[in-house]
Amino acid sequence: MKFDPAQIREAAKEDFDQTWQKGGEYLFHPAVNEQYPRISCHYGTPHPIFDTISKLREAYLRLGFSEAMNPVIVEAQEVYRQFGSEALAVLDRCFYLAGLPRPDIGISDQRIAQINVILKRELSADEVEAVRQILHGYKKGQVEGDDLVQEIAKAINAHDALVSQILEAVFPEFKGLKAEATSRTLRSHMTSGWFLTLSNLHYRQKLPIKLFSVDRCFRREQAEDAARLMSYHSASCVIMDEDVCVDDGKAIADGLLSQFGFQKFRFQPDDKRSKYYTPGTQIEVYAFHPALVGSATKYGSGWVEVATFGIYSPTALSQYDIPYPVMNLGLGVERIAMILHNSQDMRGLSYPQFQADWELTAREMAQMITVDKSPSTDTGRAISRAIVETSIKHGDTPSPCEFLAWEGQLLGRP
Amino acid sequence: MKFDPAQIREAAKEDFDQTWQKGGEYLFHPAVNEQYPRISCHYGTPHPIFDTISKLREAYLRLGFSEAMNPVIVEAQEVYRQFGSEALAVLDRCFYLAGLPRPDIGISDQRIAQINVILKRELSADEVEAVRQILHGYKKGQVEGDDLVQEIAKAINAHDALVSQILEAVFPEFKGLKAEATSRTLRSHMTSGWFLTLSNLHYRQKLPIKLFSVDRCFRREQAEDAARLMSYHSASCVIMDEDVCVDDGKAIADGLLSQFGFQKFRFQPDDKRSKYYTPGTQIEVYAFHPALVGSATKYGSGWVEVATFGIYSPTALSQYDIPYPVMNLGLGVERIAMILHNSQDMRGLSYPQFQADWELTAREMAQMITVDKSPSTDTGRAISRAIVETSIKHGDTPSPCEFLAWEGQLLGRP
């Protein structure tokens, strides 16, 4: 509590030690519900995936790569250009984008009658024409779907709730709408985007071009499980240069992963021979992390597969008129995050809120337990402290026994 | 170049000053193409959008918000629960997800014959059965699309390139595949996800719950322009507490934006009355940034609209069995990034590689200009330096004139 410095200075001048000893009298004693760990110093916690993204970005920047944003929406046609005969298999795993069609809606006399009933008045010819124009504009894409209600409400001077009711009751065309697929897809990995990006850079930037991107990708999985999510994050980079080679992939893998505590690396040709890589250059990176040694996972040896790299095939690059070889290395953010956070389930790490098994530490539980009623006055709190201290002091005395814990005035009476 | 410390120490002991003066003799003189600014100290540059995301995350964390990841794929049904009669208008702006169907493919005798021609041998009955099983498994989702070629290749012991050719030539079903839409959508803003997340937290965490997320959203635009992208980033937060109110929105807007240099704030009720907000609580945030004052944008006054907040409607919350009011504030990352980077076009800021007008600074141009041929020996470089120095020294002499720039031995001859 607040004190008077002048008075304490005076007292200390006379007897420093005694004044110092009495300092405790100014201490605040919180009620039981305001004591640690019930009170805590709250701080915001980062999400493990986004935290890992942030660390990966910094690691790439420190390796001298510049950050790019690649298109997340890619025409299916691009997949054909990049994958050749493999395209169909790849597209099977892609999400396509679809959208609701905009119905062509006429206003018959019968419909006008229905509207009049809801409005409890008759629409004028001008108003009917205005509504017709709006519906036509909506069909043509000139009026946005989320402006439709507001526009009609303004045109016929009605409350927007009423208009919503009209659209629902009078125009069943809206209700039965079914989305229609387009030829656009969501990228299933970052490579789709790199071809587009590099085809626009190779002729106007100095080589080498070193770029990275850490961003969302989408895979159309039959189901999500501990190791697969429909939307995941890829941390991908490219080097375009005349003399790029497999050793660059090894050096980048080493330079990137050693920033995360990995200490040794093994490189193994991939069984899968993707058509967008030059044959023989698609390589899996295995890395050793000391913190994994002895862990109760399948990585107890400390070794884990963490990345893949390869040299883009001249065949695929030529489709984009790119005349230089390109090294591409990519890794799954969720996978690295699982290793760093000792997690067994990608879903639990990404979406803890949806997990049925919810764990509380002893401290979190202690923080949630409060006493229902506790003294609210200084005297009340002093009594409660006195009782606790007396109990501790005489805890070993065999009962029955009786001790004075506190004596004083309460509510002005002794 | 390397020198001999012992020898220099000796010389300095005799004549410090003269030895010091001669230090320049050990200097390396780079050839013209290796001189600044042709050589530069390259560093990786962050992307303005991802950099802004990183700053927004830190700003939310410093305000005591914890980070969450919300589902990016949301059933259309959820939009109905959250928006009521407004849902249709919202869904008009959403992308639905679609995917390629898996055709039911039989193997007739005629097809076997076609395969045999390509393979230049006859498939055995066992092989035919194996292929039939694989195609059936694929239809059932037990064989992934991107494993199909490899599985068949293994079953009939053929090269995967041949198998690709077979699939293309013999099974036209694959070619004609058209994606089919599902009832799943990509979130058009973060709110879709917050309802799902909060409905799983309100009964097991201490209030207040303060969460944020900065992540991708998708809007089905007719077209992209300087202010609209189909995929953008939302920086959104929620506070769930018994006594949450409009003033919390103002305080958060102030606390968040003042970390980005905004200094004054104005709050204005939004004309749009979204159904997932309590009526009267949807508020637009205008903020003043000193760096905007006098800029050649429409924000030359320094004032700009940067965020919107509101209190989720009990009607919408009740659909998710959430019994507490929730304040929600959101802002567009691209918009903030444009303000911070003084940009007029969201496309140019996000995807500079796709912009036709490519700007180079004087320094970048200087770095790209090199001399085609330059001396590669020390003597050669000394001669070139001598010529430059002589030219500078006698530059004002009227021509014709002649000066000795360098004298010495070249290739062992004087």
Place this chain on the structure above:
Amino acid sequence: MKFDPAQIREAAKEDFDQTWQKGGEYLFHPAVNEQYPRISCHYGTPHPIFDTISKLREAYLRLGFSEAMNPVIVEAQEVYRQFGSEALAVLDRCFYLAGLPRPDIGISDQRIAQINVILKRELSADEVEAVRQILHGYKKGQVEGDDLVQEIAKAINAHDALVSQILEAVFPEFKGLKAEATSRTLRSHMTSGWFLTLSNLHYRQKLPIKLFSVDRCFRREQAEDAARLMSYHSASCVIMDEDVCVDDGKAIADGLLSQFGFQKFRFQPDDKRSKYYTPGTQIEVYAFHPALVGSATKYGSGWVEVATFGIYSPTALSQYDIPYPVMNLGLGVERIAMILHNSQDMRGLSYPQFQADWELTAREMAQMITVDKSPSTDTGRAISRAIVETSIKHGDTPSPCEFLAWEGQLLGRP
């Protein structure tokens, strides 16, 4: 406030719009002192100097420099090795370190008598011997100064306050102690440390060695002013390599400063010719920052001197047996911070708490103004809102006038 989702769901099923409209009834209305801007969302703010240090570290790391810690305490002798005949002038600007001597204290009979008086008992011979040993150990450096009181208190079984009193009254030797200077100095710039560090690295690391350090330096100024502090921060780097040259300094200056928004650079030989640099290589860096243009400082042209670099002299390097040339670039952190924060006074930027002129923004003042008494019940707050609303509504009515603002029960009575 908390609500009942089941009940609201029921109501919405019957009449969605009306239920939605009534959502406002669940809103919390804070008392006037709990309204924005009196409530604010507090966040911790970084200090501009330490924030700039953090940015400089990141900028150096992104340029591929590794971070080192150099000794902050340096023997005066090292300055002689590095600066030769210039050393004296440099040492004039250095702080030397000094320390209190440890007095040789005997315990005479007279002193024992004095102690006995204070203790109100007689020390035994063993106790006297123990105290003598402790004082001897203290003199020898075996007993630390801050353990002295505790050790004696233990030895003679007395309260430490009493012992403090004894030391003060009986041993005046302590009181008169004067610090004595040593031959150790605090580095006045980072170069002192680089020579020591590099002399231990040149033979065991691969070249080039690229190191940086951002840390405190000390200058013995006659007085501190707007541009000079006795303790400031230097952001310094070195490159040791066979072919290091002046162009490397230009490239590093450019690479480092362009990360802080500087756009153009000019290099000018320094008039000062420090002896630890090779003659002709000491160069001042001027940089152009667009945010400075038109500012009310002496840098209104946008150009400002921000760094100095040079090639260490072989003469100085040889003193440390270093056989390779070294490029060294350094800049003052406080100077960069002043430019970035538009500050005119280094003291105000570093130590705002000690500045007499304390500025408050309008918002900070608004946050400090509170109403002394405000209603604490829901009804009370409703009345106060009603009065405010009624006043606004009828504000233009000429007085005298009277309006009903609120009607209802108070304390159970109408």
Place this chain on the structure above:
Amino acid sequence: MKFDPAQIREAAKEDFDQTWQKGGEYLFHPAVNEQYPRISCHYGTPHPIFDTISKLREAYLRLGFSEAMNPVIVEAQEVYRQFGSEALAVLDRCFYLAGLPRPDIGISDQRIAQINVILKRELSADEVEAVRQILHGYKKGQVEGDDLVQEIAKAINAHDALVSQILEAVFPEFKGLKAEATSRTLRSHMTSGWFLTLSNLHYRQKLPIKLFSVDRCFRREQAEDAARLMSYHSASCVIMDEDVCVDDGKAIADGLLSQFGFQKFRFQPDDKRSKYYTPGTQIEVYAFHPALVGSATKYGSGWVEVATFGIYSPTALSQYDIPYPVMNLGLGVERIAMILHNSQDMRGLSYPQFQADWELTAREMAQMITVDKSPSTDTGRAISRAIVETSIKHGDTPSPCEFLAWEGQLLGRP
């Protein structure tokens, strides 16, 4: 190497698979010295102490503390105000600052004669007077020590090297200079500064005031060892508020340390009862870190002492006219860094460059081993690859044996 996209596109149109297979022909094959791990992707590494400082700053900011800079130079008098009778013991562990005196130097005729000999000419009366004025100005502090040589050189129009020689030969007063101690000290911990800072804030900022600082402190140790450095870093914070109490210290310790992976906490009253803390409030924080469990340190139990906190004594606060209690918590940065980096020696962690035992990983050694001579032409490299491949292929053949590894033209001859 660069290729021709048009040509490859053409080839792929005719035979995709064969063209894809031939992609490897465009691969660059680096010479043995340019292969991984000899080439590596270098990145700058942060220093463990400064990295820990950066993390501590962020952790404090996320707890809502604002950053302050406290004075590093503190008058000895302040220590007396804060520590009372304990001050002497504290000052015994402090460094005092000292500085070289500026000698009063006259110019006798004899000295003028000596100067003339060195200059090989006679100084004019004006020049002598000018030198006298400069020496006088230097004594008075109007001429800085590091400007002395330059000023004299200008005044007598002589080379600065000559002037250095004159000062050395003619004015022995400079040589014999001994530093003299002042009453200023370097702070031995952060508390010295907090009292100064808070005494300027308590009357002009809203409570609570929450500040932190992570910065250098200095202790005059007899010697440095694995656990003690003369200059170390303290990470310290204060909360000033009317009702600050011991539970705040516990909550802050928990909130700060749990951000570094500590999971459980134990609080134990400190035996040492510093006079600037209220008696009974000085508490040591022990924390449990899972990564320590089973480590080969004295912390194998996982428990380690990491911080101390207390409530400043009203006696000490009153000396600064501060009327509110203050909670202060501090921890040693080097100690936390040692725990996080599994280090046993503070010197090795701070100054690896000065450690005699220098460890290299297998990878670092591999990077340092290069082949002295390696082929520099494409053909040469192809031959060397062919030899390696042939050796691997026939490695098991018993010798003597002979194989053709490569055949072709060399230097234009078969």
